[in-house]
Structure formats: structure tokens, C-alpha cells
Amino acid sequence: MMNYEEYFTRDPRVCGGQAVFRGTRVTLRTVLASLADGDSVDTVLKAYPSLNPDHVRAAIAFAAAAANEDWPPPNPTPSFG
Secondary structure (H helix, E strand, C coil), X not given: CCCHHHHEECCCCCHHHCCEEXXXXXXXXXXXXXXXXXXXXXXXHHHCCCCCHHHHHHXXXXXXXXXXXXXXXXXXXXCCC
């Protein structure tokens, strides 16, 4: 499992405190939005040359982990009786 946290940082002085890729001003949100809009990894990397494929994989790993944690648990089946 990728340790995606090593790829991101937050600093209130950089991009308003949004999560950015370390050593860049490219936000995690920007990369995830590009991928969600259908941009390919190659397109993202061309648009943000300071990133590499590991950065994009880290963004995807973060999104997968966040989806697992952010969704509320399913409602239990009500019992009648």
C-alpha cells in the first residue's frame, strides 16, 4: 500500500492551506478534479510538469482512502418484532 501522505503537505501560507504536492503549488484537489473530468494521467503530467506518475498514484490512493473513511456506515436493516 502506498504511503500517500509523504507526497502532500499543508501550509496556511501556501495555496490557502489546501493540500499540495510537496515542493509544488499544485493542489491535490486540482489533480483529482482533472482526473474526475476525464483527463488522462499523461494529460495531468503535461499540465503540471513538476509532478510525476507517483504523485498521481498518491492522489488516487488518497481519494480511495478518503472514500472508505468518509462514507457513513450503511443503515442497519430495521428489525420488526
